[in-house]
Amino acid sequence: MLWGLSSGAVTLNPWETAVNWLSGESGMHTHILWQIRLPRILLAGMVGALLALTGSALQALFRNPLAEPSLLGISGGGSMGAALSIVLGTTWLGATWLEWEIWLMPAAAFAGSLMCTLLIFGMARNQGNIGVQHLLLAGVATNALAGAVVGLMLVIANDTQARSLTFWTLGSFGSSSWEALGMIALFGLPVMCFLLGQPRRLDLLLLGETEATHLGLRVERFKKTLITLTALSVGAAVAFTGIIGFIGLVAPHVVRLCCGPGHKQLLPLSALLGAILAIVADTLARTLAAPVEIPVGLLLALIGVPFFLYLIRRSQK
Amino acid sequence: MKTLTWRLRHLHAFGLVLCILLWLGGCSGQEGASKKSAADNGKGGPRIITAGPVVTSIVLHLGQGKALVATDLSSRNLEGIDTTLTDLGYYRVLQAEGILALKPTLVLVSSEAGPKSAIEQIQQAGVRVVVVPDPKTADKGPEAIRLVAQALALPADSLLKVYEEAVQASVKQPASSPSILFCYARGSADRLFVLGTDSPATQLAELSGMRNAVTFEGTKPMGTEGLFATQPHWVVLPKDKTLGLADVEQLKKHPQLGQLDAVKTGRILFLPTVALFGFGPETPAALGILRNAGNAPAK
Numbered sequence: 001m002l003w004g005l006s007s008g009a010v011t012l013n014p015w016e017t018a019v020n021w022l023s024g025e026s027g028m029h030t031h032i033l034w035q036i037r038l039p040r041i042l043l044a045g046m047v048g049a050l051l052a053l054t055g056s057a058l059q060a061l062f063r064n065p066l067a068e069p070s071l072l073g074i075s076g077g078g079s080m081g082a083a084l085s086i087v088l089g090t091t092w093l094g095a096t097w098l099e100w101e102i103w104l105m106p107a108a109a110f111a112g113s114l115m116c117t118l119l120i121f122g123m124a125r126n127q128g129n130i131g132v133q134h135l136l137l138a139g140v141a142t143n144a145l146a147g148a149v150v151g152l153m154l155v156i157a158n159d160t161q162a163r164s165l166t167f168w169t170l171g172s173f174g175s176s177s178w179e180a181l182g183m184i185a186l187f188g189l190p191v192m193c194f195l196l197g198q199p200r201r202l203d204l205l206l207l208g209e210t211e212a213t214h215l216g217l218r219v220e221r222f223k224k225t226l227i228t229l230t231a232l233s234v235g236a237a238v239a240f241t242g243i244i245g246f247i248g249l250v251a252p253h254v255v256r257l258c259c260g261p262g263h264k265q266l267l268p269l270s271a272l273l274g275a276i277l278a279i280v281a282d283t284l285a286r287t288l289a290a291p292v293e294i295p296v297g298l299l300l301a302l303i304g305v306p307f308f309l310y311l312i313r314r315s316q317k
Numbered sequence: 318m319k320t321l322t323w324r325l326r327h328l329h330a331f332g333l334v335l336c337i338l339l340w341l342g343g344c345s346g347q348e349g350a351s352k353k354s355a356a357d358n359g360k361g362g363p364r365i366i367t368a369g370p371v372v373t374s375i376v377l378h379l380g381q382g383k384a385l386v387a388t389d390l391s392s393r394n395l396e397g398i399d400t401t402l403t404d405l406g407y408y409r410v411l412q413a414e415g416i417l418a419l420k421p422t423l424v425l426v427s428s429e430a431g432p433k434s435a436i437e438q439i440q441q442a443g444v445r446v447v448v449v450p451d452p453k454t455a456d457k458g459p460e461a462i463r464l465v466a467q468a469l470a471l472p473a474d475s476l477l478k479v480y481e482e483a484v485q486a487s488v489k490q491p492a493s494s495p496s497i498l499f500c501y502a503r504g505s506a507d508r509l510f511v512l513g514t515d516s517p518a519t520q521l522a523e524l525s526g527m528r529n530a531v532t533f534e535g536t537k538p539m540g541t542e543g544l545f546a547t548q549p550h551w552v553v554l555p556k557d558k559t560l561g562l563a564d565v566e567q568l569k570k571h572p573q574l575g576q577l578d579a580v581k582t583g584r585i586l587f588l589p590t591v592a593l594f595g596f597g598p599e600t601p602a603a604l605g606i607l608r609n610a611g612n613a614p615a616k
Contacts, residue, residue: 101433175434292406
């Protein structure tokens with residue numbers, strides 16, 4: 001975090017600036033530190049931790065190493081909402097859209113992701129129970145459908161809209177502000193606290209649903225709670241940052257490879273690793289090509305995937 | 318024991334990767350700093366940053382090209398721009414801190430530039446930001462020119478006079494006005510997009526006594542048959558050389574455009590790219606080219 005605070009396009013000493021700020025001085029450096037860097041780093045850290053936590057919980061729920069929040073249609077639905085709003089919003093609302101874009105687009109993305117999750121949820125429900133296999137299949141299919149809608153929007157978009165949309169799907173913490181941070185924290189913090197308190201139940205789920213029921217876990221209720229909370233919190237995060245893939249999948253795996261599958265360590269450590277990954281990738285995104293910003297989703301994949309592949313290869317030996 | 322050593326090794330590997338990344342980040346920060354100090358040397362005059370091609374083109378036409386320290390990606394194809402200027406990337410994803418690091422005295426952005434939070438952050442840091450409404454119709458051009466000139470404290474009279482004379486010059490609308498196909502390539506020369514009736518380009522055509530060859534709105538990709546069916550009198554392309562479409566001989570070999578009679582007979586016009594997407598100081602030149610073509614005897 002400190003490294004993130006002290007790096008950026010503007011060269012400044014965070015300690016000096018903080019001391020100046022405490023002594024009542026305000027200038028461009030304090031502004032950069034408090035209004036630009038700090039909310040951005042906190043946002044990146046929180047989203048990273050949230051994605052990693054929900055990722056670990058979903059991997060336990062599905063008992064599938066490939067599970068991650070996007071499987072519930074959150075990122076697919078989010079991009080569908082964003083695409084519809086970018087293309088149709090500018091066409092129908094014109095200047096009003098540009099004025100309110102900062103809130104309308106996240107709102108549309110949030111609505112899109114919730115709709116997709118609801119659809120998947122509905123498809124997988126059978127007599128009050130949720131079949132994990134059906135949930136997986138419905139998730140894959142719904143994501144494909146959302147992808148098609150995004151494609152359709154790309155076809156009718158003009159150049160500006162198409163590029164905005166492409167950048168959205170690559171993810172960025174660039175539009176962070178204290179307000180955005182507050183909105184994400186509103187959903188994210190309670191969910192993170194809740195998940196961190198569930199290591200025993202998640203361990204039980206790993207044994208299998210029948211076994212977990214026999215050991216006293218109300219599986220169906222827990223499943224529904226997990227999915228609802230993930231959809232709400234990650235939906236809110238994705239709405240502001242675009243798609244930040246990969247953390248939700250990889251952070252839990254890296255921790256599992258190093259510290260074993262027990263959720264007591266897995267949950268806090270993956271949250272920590274997720275936050276670190278997000279902050280490191282975002283700081284690099286801001287500084288490597290400054291003043292141009294590299295989409296953070298790209299960097300995460302470029303840095304993280306080779307490392308992850310190396311880990312998998314090593315664990316096979 | 319074995320697993321423990323194995324795990325520790327992984328921790329080491331992860332730590333090593335992190336260290337390399339941190340070092341890389343540190344290096345790039347320093348590099349940025351040294352570039353900046355080089356740019357700082359010399360003058361204490363205005364340091365202008367622009368985002369949006371029309372805004373940049375107005376600054377250039379007002380003779381302030383030398384005061385520019387950075388522009389966005391879309392402004393880099395403008396005629397007369399210093400291509401060694403710092404690049405801000407795509408103008409919808411600007412980075413507030415990157416812009417502040419260049420110590421601008423004035424930031425001129427199109428109303429389409431963003432994200433809005435970045436523009437606000439630049440403003441809040443005490444830098445003067447002027448947002449210029451994107452001139453998508455001919456009547457909005459003078460307002461944009463006036464706003465930029467005001468921000469630079471320069472007279473806009475001569476620029477405005479040329480603009481208004483060119484736009485107001487009456488053109489006899491012939492009974493069957495010649496049609497123009499406005500197209501440009503996105504990504505690769507094979508991905509052709511055609512500008513529809515709501516584009517600034519269509520108004521350019523109308524102001525020069527011609528019409529758009531297509532009837533749809535928006536910007537759409539067109540297949541070979543669709544293109545063939547339009548059979549325009551003229552094909553208009555942006556003057557931008559980056560996509561390899563700015564050469565008549567190459568165009569004749571183009572799999573889609575090469576089918577059109579207009580291309581086969583060389584009725585191809587190249588307009589300044591910025592004029593196809595907005596109204597500003599390049600508009601008079603574009604209108605001149607189109608009117609000349611309209612007056613030429615049909616082949």
